[in-house]
Amino acid sequence: MTKRIxxxxxxxxxxxxxxxxxxxxxxxxxxxxxxxxxxxxxASRPPDLILLDIQMPEMDGIETCRNLKNNPKxxxxxxxxVTTKGTPEKVEAAFMAGCNDYLTKPVDKLxxxxxxxxxxx
Numbered sequence: 001m002t003k004r005i006x007x008x009x010x011x012x013x014x015x016x017x018x019x020x021x022x023x024x025x026x027x028x029x030x031x032x033x034x035x036x037x038x039x040x041x042x043a044s045r046p047p048d049l050i051l052l053d054i055q056m057p058e059m060d061g062i063e064t065c066r067n068l069k070n071n072p073k074x075x076x077x078x079x080x081x082v083t084t085k086g087t088p089e090k091v092e093a094a095f096m097a098g099c100n101d102y103l104t105k106p107v108d109k110l111x112x113x114x115x116x117x118x119x120x121x
Contacts, residue, residue, distance in 0.1 A: 003120045004028045006047040008038040008064065009082070010056040014105070018051065018082075021109060022116065035059030039067055042074055049119050052099070054083040054090060062097045069098030078119045082107060 005027050007018050019029045030047060032038035034056045042050070050068070054061035061081055068074045078101075081094040086104035094102055103115060 002026065002028045003049070004030065004045075004047040005116065005120075006030050006032060006038060006042065006050045008032045008035065008050065008056070008061065009053040010034055011053075014053070018107070018112070021112060025113060025116075027116070027120075035061065035064030035067070038064055042068065042077070046074060046077055048077070049116065050077055050079045051082050051103075051116075052079055054081055054085050054094065062093050065094065065097040065099050080115060080119070 005022055007015050007029060009015050010033050015031045019031060022029045030041060032041050036059045052061045052064060061083065065079050068077060068079060079099045080101045080103060081099045082103045082105060083090065084105045091102055101115060103112060
């Protein structure tokens with residue numbers, strides 16, 4: 001069965017780059033441009049993994065992650081934060097919100113795919 005991954009980022013080029021990497025390895029990829037969009041899409045069809053940017057308009061990644069982890073229907077979906085904000089404060093806030101792991105941009109292709117595979121088997 002094909003694993004489904006959700007990419008959440010407000011930057012179209014980042015979404016396109018990550019989607020191409022993942023699609024090339026057989027994953028089904030769905031995208032969202034902000035946290036509110038992501039929560040709506042997750043509610044209708046939950047993915048197997050969420051890769052979530054921190055800095056976004058409307059609802060940032062930390063608030064989105066907190067919402068996902070506080071909802072019994074989505075709390076078990078692994079969330080990996082992917083962001084340029086790799087400061088210790090942001091990393092701590094992301095883990096406090098319930099994220100499962102963290103990657104900084106620009107992502108290294110091998111590290112990115114290895115991280116995805118570690119969550120999806």
